[in-house]
Amino acid sequence: MRKNILLMVLAVLGVVALLPRISGAANGSGDSEADRIVRGYQIAPVHLNLKGRDRTLVGLGSYIVNAQAACNDCHTNPPFAAGGDPFQGQPEQINTAGYLAGGVEFGPFTSRNITPFEEGKPAGLTFQQFKQVIRTGHDPDQEHPQISPLLQVMPWPIYRHMTDRDLKAIYEYLSAIPAIDTGDDD
Numbered sequence: 001m002r003k004n005i006l007l008m009v010l011a012v013l014g015v016v017a018l019l020p021r022i023s024g025a026a027n028g029s030g031d032s033e034a035d036r037i038v039r040g041y042q043i044a045p046v047h048l049n050l051k052g053r054d055r056t057l058v059g060l061g062s063y064i065v066n067a068q069a070a071c072n073d074c075h076t077n078p079p080f081a082a083g084g085d086p087f088q089g090q091p092e093q094i095n096t097a098g099y100l101a102g103g104v105e106f107g108p109f110t111s112r113n114i115t116p117f118e119e120g121k122p123a124g125l126t127f128q129q130f131k132q133v134i135r136t137g138h139d140p141d142q143e144h145p146q147i148s149p150l151l152q153v154m155p156w157p158i159y160r161h162m163t164d165r166d167l168k169a170i171y172e173y174l175s176a177i178p179a180i181d182t183g184d185d186d
């Protein structure tokens, strides 16, 4: 009997010891999703059109795009504005005029415009199409069938491991950024 009571006390103590860590994750001291959403809004380099958008997903998407997935490095030409290149020790200034509008050349491949320039859809893709592109790497525009039907350079072999929710967040964020029409239809 004594032993049981002792075990119960130990169990309660264990839960009490864990509580601060669990709740800490939600109050800003941990790495919770809420923290990432707040940070996502802080670091978005362009004005976001939030009308009709899921604000949670937009913030999370901004965090993934701007703090983790480096989309800007490859999809903005050039990635940084004049005088704002961190690689030259300058205070970072993203090239907002070309933000995610593509046009960076990688040998025979050129990054695409992934702003919502076509009917408000990022890269002109529905979410289902976007998800399919990231999961399979299949090039929806078939820009270089002579080389491969699959997107090259673009890190879809990594991104495809993201959860549906993360991909949805990226898509929602890309839907909220300014559309830039480069004249190309890709």
Ligand code: HEC
Pocket: 064, 065, 069, 070, 071, 072, 073, 074, 075, 106, 109, 110, 111, 112, 113, 114, 123, 130, 133, 139, 140, 141, 143, 150, 151, 152, 153, 154, 155, 159, 170, 186
């Ligand atoms: C390492 C460079 C690189 C990074 C990082 C990168 N991309 Fe790409 N992306 C490319 C290139 C290059 C292409 C075109 C590839 C080709 O023509 O085979 C492309 C193509 C795409 C396409 C196909 C668009 C279309 O119109 O068919 C989408 C969508 C896309 N990228 C989204 C993203 C997103 C979202 C991110 C960040 C989460 C990202 N990319 C990060 C280089 C990159």
